[in-house]
Amino acid sequence: MDISGEQQIDAPRERVWEALNDPEILRQCITGCESLEKISDDEMKAEVLAKFGPVKAKFKAKISIEDQIPPASCRLVGEGQGGVAGFAKGAAVITLHESDGGTRLEYKADMQVGGKIAQIGSRLVSGTTNKIVGEFFEKFPTLL
Amino acid sequence: MSVSVVMTVNGEVVAKHVEDRTLLVEFLREHLRLTGTHVGCDTSQCGACVVHANGKSLKSCTALAVQMDGAEITTIEGLANGDVLHPMQEAFRQNHGLQCGFCTPGMVMSAVDLVNENPDPSETEIREWLEGNICRCTGYHNIVKSISAGAKAMREGDPT
Amino acid sequence: MTDNNRGIGEAVVRREDSRFLQGRGQYTDDMNLAGQLFACIVRSQHAHATINSIDGSAAMAMDGVVSVLTHEDFAAYGGVPCGWGVNNKDGSPMAEPKHPILAEGVARHVGDPVAVVIAESPIIARNAAEHVQVSYSELPAVVSMQQALDASAKPIHGDTESNLCFDWELGDREAVDQAIAGAHHVTKLELINNRLVPNAMEPRCAIGDYNSATGDHTLYTTSQNPHVIRLLMGAFVLQIPEHKLRVVSPDVGGGFGSKIYHYAEEAIVTVAAMKLGKPVKWTSDRTEAFISDAHGRDHITTVELALDREGNFLALRESTHANMGAYLSTFAPAVPTYLHSTLLAGQYRTPVIYAEVKAVFTNTVVVDAYRGAGRPEASYLVERVVETAAREMGIDPVELRRKNFIKSFPHDTPVALTYDSGDYAATLDQAMIASDYAGFEARRAEAKQRGKLRGIGIACYVEACGVAPSNIAGALGARAGLYEAATIRVNPTGSISVLTGSHSHGQGHETTFSQLVADKLGIDYDSIDVVHGDTNRIPFGMGTYGSRSLAVGGTAIVNAVDKIIAKGKKIAAHLLEASEADIEFENGEFRVAGTDKMKPFAEIALTAYVPHNFPLEELEPGLEETAFYDPKNFTFPAGTYVCEVEIDPDTGTTEIVSFHASDDFGRIINPMIVEGQVHGGLVQGIGQALLEGCVYDTDSGQLISGSYMDYTMPRADDVPSFSVDTCVTECTHNPLGVKGCGEAGAIGAPPAVMNAIIDALSDYNVRHLDMPATPNKIWSIIHKASAAAA
Structure with a gap:
C-alpha cells in the first residue's frame, strides 16, 4: 500500500527538521503513541496502540532513520510487532522544501501489514493509516 | 480480575x-x-x-x-417444554431445517425472536432476518420453510 | 413387524434432529476430559520465512503455562503424509516434499504452525502464545502459480528441484491435436476456478488423551473418517499401532471435504498428552481455520473444444495449473487429476480428449478436496466451453448439448471411465419443462421493461461418486483401499446395532441406514441404532467423502444384512425342521415355503443367543455379521440445472430469480434428505459463482479474505428457494441401485449460474467472466460498454 502526500508548514525548514527529530513532539502527534524514545542518532523505539477495524493491539516499533541529509531529507524504515494481531512494516521518504517562506513537507511511504491485521482488517488499513497521518499533520504544526 | x-x-x-x-x-x-x-x-x-x-x-x-x-x-x-419440543424446534424437525446441527441452536433461537416480533413473516422477511446467521449445509431453503411452519404453529397458539 | 412407513423411499424425519434441536449433540469441543490442558498454536505471520530461533522462556515463565513445544519435540516422528501419489508424464514420481508437524527451520505459509503453548486454560494459552518470541528472516513469497513456476523463482522446499509438484497427462494427445487442427470450429477459453475456503460451521477441534498405565492413546477429533486418521497418524506419523490408538469422531459440524485430512494438530495433541500425562485440547477459532484448514479448487485452465460443421464434438483439450499450496495435503494430488480430468467427457460423446495438469507449490495454505473435488472444475470448464461454442456457432445451447449426449450405456469415455447408466435427455427434458425454458424470452422482455437484464443458463453435469474400486484407485496412485465396512449386530432380543465405517456429519446416516435395514429385515425402524465415528466400536471404515456413504457404505450394510438373513435361515430351518432351501425370508418372518410354518425374526435372534435348541455342530451361536464391500465401478449421478438471473445494470448486482435442478441419483432411500443435500450443494455452487473468493496479497502472501467480514459466505438473502426434481436410472453394479447425491449441487451450479450471467450480458459482448461474478466486475463490464457506446 502506497501513501503519499504533502503538507505546507508555516515554519522554517530547520525548525521542521528539528521537530521531526524531537521524540516528545512526535509522541504527541502520533495518535495512540504511548512512548517514543530516541536510542541513538538514527534509531527510535516506540509503543503505539492502534486499532485496525476490529483488531486492536499495542505495536512495539523500531524505526531507523537512514540517508539523513539535514535539513532536507531522510528515509524512515520501521517495523511494528503487534503480537497475535500481526505486524506492520514500511518505509517512508520525507523531503523538506523551502516554500512560500515556510516548508513544504513531502512524504512517500510504502506500508505492508501481516497476520491477523491483514486477515481481518486489511480493508481498513489504508483508511486507518490515512487517518493517523492526517491527525499527525493536524497536530504537528501546532507544536512548532 | x-x-x-x-x-x-x-x-x-x-x-x-x-x-x-x-x-x-x-x-x-x-x-x-x-x-x-x-x-x-x-x-x-x-x-x-x-x-x-x-x-x-x-x-x-x-x-x-x-x-x-x-x-x-x-x-x-x-426452549423445549420438558419432552415437548417448542413449535419452532418441531418445525425444524418436520421440515429438515438442519443437517450437521451446528448452526441450528442459533437459527432456532433467532427464529423464535423473529416470530415474537413478527408473527407472520414473509419469505423475504425471514431471509432478511437471517442475515446474521450462517448455515453451510442446508442452503437455507428448508430453514426458511421451517421458520414459516414454526411461525404458523406459534400463531396457532401452543403457548410453550 | 414390517415398518412400511419408514422403509426405502420414505421421507422419514431424521432421528439425529432431536438431540441437535435441543442442544444435546456432542461435538468435539463440547467434550471436556478431567484435568485437561489447552493448546494454542503459534503460527507464522509470514508467507515464507526462515525461522532463526524460537524462545519460549517468557511464555514458560507465565502462571499456568505447562509447556512450549517446537519442532525439536517432534523430531522423532514422521511428517504429515500424503495419501495419493501421481506420476509425471515420463513416469517418474511427483515431488513429495516433507511436511513437518511443526515448521522445521522454514515457515512456508501464513498459518504454518511454528510452536505450541500448552496451559491450564485457553486464555492463559492464548496470552502466553503472544510471548513466544520467534525470530524470522523473511524470504520472497511465491503466491501465484505463475510466480512459482517462473524460472527465477526459488523452490519453496529444499528437497525439490522446482515448485512443480507434477506434470501429468491423460488421453491421446496426438489424436486430439489432429482433430483440433482439422476441425470446422474450435472454441478456446481461458478460465480460473476460484480458490474457496470450505468453512464448515464447526471449527476443527482435537483432544489427545493418554493412559500411561496401559499405553493407550485416544484422539477425539472433528474428522470425516476416524479410521483413516488412525491409519495415517498411527502408522505414518507417530508409529502407534492400531490397537493402542483409538480415534473418536463424535458429532461433527459439517465437513465438505475439509475434515477428511490428517492435520498436524491431531498429532500435536496426541504427542502433548503423552508427554504431559494429561489430556490436551485444541480448538480452532475461525480466523485460525481460514489459515489452517485445507482450501479448495484454485485451477487456471485453458480448454479447447473442436466441433464439425453440424456441431458434433470432435475433441477436447485441457491444460490446467492446479495450486497445491505449500505442502501436499492427504488427497491433494488426486483432485486435479483422477477426480478431475476423468470427467472431461461430461454427458457427451466427445471421441478424443487430452488433459495435462501441472500441480504447483506456492506459499499458501494447502489445497485439497472440497465438495465435488475436481469434478466441479471439470463440469465448469466443459459446460462453459460448450455454451461458448453454441453461442459462437449460432446453435441453440440446449440443442447442441442434446445432439452430443451419450445415449447408450455402458459407455466408455476416452478418459478412462465407463458410465454404467444414465438418461441425460430425461433430466434435460424434465428441467426444460419445470423451468419453463420455452417461456424465457417473454420473461426477459418483461424484465427489460423494468430495466433489468435477465439471463438463463443451463448446465448438464455428470460426476463420478462412490470412490472406488480399490484395485483401480491403487493403480492410479491411491495409497489405501477404498472399500467400506459394516457390521450388523443383532442383539439377543432382536434389536439391531448397525456399525458403519461411514461417518455422518450432517448427511443423516442414522436415519437413512436405519431405513435401509428396517426395509431389508422387515423390522421396526425404532429397534435399529446406527453407530459410527469410533474406531473401538466399529470394525473398520474408510469414511465419508465423494458421495460414497450410501453407494459404498450402504452396500456394505446390505451385504451384512444378507449374511444375517442367510444365517437366520439356517437357524429357522433347524427350528422348523425343514430344509434350509425351503426357508423364505420376508417381512421379518422366516417361513417354510408354501406353508404357514414360520418363525419371527426376534425369535431367531433369541435362539442364536440362547442356543438351547440350536444346530451347534454346524453353526456358531450369536447373530452378528460383517461385510467389507469394494465397489466394482464408480457411480455416475448426472443432471441438468437451469438458472435464471436478473442483473441490475446500475449496480451490477445479480439476483438469482429461479433455479431448477433435475438430478438422477439412482434409487433414493430418503427423498427429504436427498433434497436437502441438493439445496446445500447448490448454495455452495452459487457461492462459488457469485460471492466466494479466497484472496492472497500477491506480494506478501498475506491472506486478505480471512474472516466472515472479508470472505463472502452465502447468506439466506443471497439465494432463492429452489425447485428440485429427480429422474431415476438405477446404478447397475450395486444392489441398491444408488448413485450418491452429496456433491451434485456444488458441481452443476457454478456453470449454470455463469452461463445465465453471460446470457444476461449478451448485449455487452461478454464472452467470459471469471468467478466470483461480483457486482464490481459486472458493473465495470456494463459501464465500460456504455462508455464505449457513448
Whole structure:
C-alpha cells in the first residue's frame, strides 16, 4: 500500500527538521503513541496502540532513520510487532522544501501489514493509516 | 480480575465468579457446561451462539457475562417444554431445517425472536432476518420453510 | 413387524434432529476430559520465512503455562503424509516434499504452525502464545502459480528441484491435436476456478488423551473418517499401532471435504498428552481455520473444444495449473487429476480428449478436496466451453448439448471411465419443462421493461461418486483401499446395532441406514441404532467423502444384512425342521415355503443367543455379521440445472430469480434428505459463482479474505428457494441401485449460474467472466460498454 502526500508548514525548514527529530513532539502527534524514545542518532523505539477495524493491539516499533541529509531529507524504515494481531512494516521518504517562506513537507511511504491485521482488517488499513497521518499533520504544526 | 455474576439461565438462578473478560458464550459453555450454544466464528458474524437475553435474541459472543448480571437468559437447552419440543424446534424437525446441527441452536433461537416480533413473516422477511446467521449445509431453503411452519404453529397458539 | 412407513423411499424425519434441536449433540469441543490442558498454536505471520530461533522462556515463565513445544519435540516422528501419489508424464514420481508437524527451520505459509503453548486454560494459552518470541528472516513469497513456476523463482522446499509438484497427462494427445487442427470450429477459453475456503460451521477441534498405565492413546477429533486418521497418524506419523490408538469422531459440524485430512494438530495433541500425562485440547477459532484448514479448487485452465460443421464434438483439450499450496495435503494430488480430468467427457460423446495438469507449490495454505473435488472444475470448464461454442456457432445451447449426449450405456469415455447408466435427455427434458425454458424470452422482455437484464443458463453435469474400486484407485496412485465396512449386530432380543465405517456429519446416516435395514429385515425402524465415528466400536471404515456413504457404505450394510438373513435361515430351518432351501425370508418372518410354518425374526435372534435348541455342530451361536464391500465401478449421478438471473445494470448486482435442478441419483432411500443435500450443494455452487473468493496479497502472501467480514459466505438473502426434481436410472453394479447425491449441487451450479450471467450480458459482448461474478466486475463490464457506446 502506497501513501503519499504533502503538507505546507508555516515554519522554517530547520525548525521542521528539528521537530521531526524531537521524540516528545512526535509522541504527541502520533495518535495512540504511548512512548517514543530516541536510542541513538538514527534509531527510535516506540509503543503505539492502534486499532485496525476490529483488531486492536499495542505495536512495539523500531524505526531507523537512514540517508539523513539535514535539513532536507531522510528515509524512515520501521517495523511494528503487534503480537497475535500481526505486524506492520514500511518505509517512508520525507523531503523538506523551502516554500512560500515556510516548508513544504513531502512524504512517500510504502506500508505492508501481516497476520491477523491483514486477515481481518486489511480493508481498513489504508483508511486507518490515512487517518493517523492526517491527525499527525493536524497536530504537528501546532507544536512548532 | 474476578467478578461475581448472578443471572437466571433457563429458569434457574446461577451465581459464579468469573474473569471480568469472560464472554457470555464462554460463561454458558465453560462455566455452566451448556454446550448447545456454539461458537462458529470470532467476528460476531455466524450467529451459532444466539441466545435470548430478557426475551430478545443476542449473539452471546458479543456480550460479557458481567453485562448480563441480573438478566434472564434462555439457551437452546431451555426452549423445549420438558419432552415437548417448542413449535419452532418441531418445525425444524418436520421440515429438515438442519443437517450437521451446528448452526441450528442459533437459527432456532433467532427464529423464535423473529416470530415474537413478527408473527407472520414473509419469505423475504425471514431471509432478511437471517442475515446474521450462517448455515453451510442446508442452503437455507428448508430453514426458511421451517421458520414459516414454526411461525404458523406459534400463531396457532401452543403457548410453550 | 414390517415398518412400511419408514422403509426405502420414505421421507422419514431424521432421528439425529432431536438431540441437535435441543442442544444435546456432542461435538468435539463440547467434550471436556478431567484435568485437561489447552493448546494454542503459534503460527507464522509470514508467507515464507526462515525461522532463526524460537524462545519460549517468557511464555514458560507465565502462571499456568505447562509447556512450549517446537519442532525439536517432534523430531522423532514422521511428517504429515500424503495419501495419493501421481506420476509425471515420463513416469517418474511427483515431488513429495516433507511436511513437518511443526515448521522445521522454514515457515512456508501464513498459518504454518511454528510452536505450541500448552496451559491450564485457553486464555492463559492464548496470552502466553503472544510471548513466544520467534525470530524470522523473511524470504520472497511465491503466491501465484505463475510466480512459482517462473524460472527465477526459488523452490519453496529444499528437497525439490522446482515448485512443480507434477506434470501429468491423460488421453491421446496426438489424436486430439489432429482433430483440433482439422476441425470446422474450435472454441478456446481461458478460465480460473476460484480458490474457496470450505468453512464448515464447526471449527476443527482435537483432544489427545493418554493412559500411561496401559499405553493407550485416544484422539477425539472433528474428522470425516476416524479410521483413516488412525491409519495415517498411527502408522505414518507417530508409529502407534492400531490397537493402542483409538480415534473418536463424535458429532461433527459439517465437513465438505475439509475434515477428511490428517492435520498436524491431531498429532500435536496426541504427542502433548503423552508427554504431559494429561489430556490436551485444541480448538480452532475461525480466523485460525481460514489459515489452517485445507482450501479448495484454485485451477487456471485453458480448454479447447473442436466441433464439425453440424456441431458434433470432435475433441477436447485441457491444460490446467492446479495450486497445491505449500505442502501436499492427504488427497491433494488426486483432485486435479483422477477426480478431475476423468470427467472431461461430461454427458457427451466427445471421441478424443487430452488433459495435462501441472500441480504447483506456492506459499499458501494447502489445497485439497472440497465438495465435488475436481469434478466441479471439470463440469465448469466443459459446460462453459460448450455454451461458448453454441453461442459462437449460432446453435441453440440446449440443442447442441442434446445432439452430443451419450445415449447408450455402458459407455466408455476416452478418459478412462465407463458410465454404467444414465438418461441425460430425461433430466434435460424434465428441467426444460419445470423451468419453463420455452417461456424465457417473454420473461426477459418483461424484465427489460423494468430495466433489468435477465439471463438463463443451463448446465448438464455428470460426476463420478462412490470412490472406488480399490484395485483401480491403487493403480492410479491411491495409497489405501477404498472399500467400506459394516457390521450388523443383532442383539439377543432382536434389536439391531448397525456399525458403519461411514461417518455422518450432517448427511443423516442414522436415519437413512436405519431405513435401509428396517426395509431389508422387515423390522421396526425404532429397534435399529446406527453407530459410527469410533474406531473401538466399529470394525473398520474408510469414511465419508465423494458421495460414497450410501453407494459404498450402504452396500456394505446390505451385504451384512444378507449374511444375517442367510444365517437366520439356517437357524429357522433347524427350528422348523425343514430344509434350509425351503426357508423364505420376508417381512421379518422366516417361513417354510408354501406353508404357514414360520418363525419371527426376534425369535431367531433369541435362539442364536440362547442356543438351547440350536444346530451347534454346524453353526456358531450369536447373530452378528460383517461385510467389507469394494465397489466394482464408480457411480455416475448426472443432471441438468437451469438458472435464471436478473442483473441490475446500475449496480451490477445479480439476483438469482429461479433455479431448477433435475438430478438422477439412482434409487433414493430418503427423498427429504436427498433434497436437502441438493439445496446445500447448490448454495455452495452459487457461492462459488457469485460471492466466494479466497484472496492472497500477491506480494506478501498475506491472506486478505480471512474472516466472515472479508470472505463472502452465502447468506439466506443471497439465494432463492429452489425447485428440485429427480429422474431415476438405477446404478447397475450395486444392489441398491444408488448413485450418491452429496456433491451434485456444488458441481452443476457454478456453470449454470455463469452461463445465465453471460446470457444476461449478451448485449455487452461478454464472452467470459471469471468467478466470483461480483457486482464490481459486472458493473465495470456494463459501464465500460456504455462508455464505449457513448
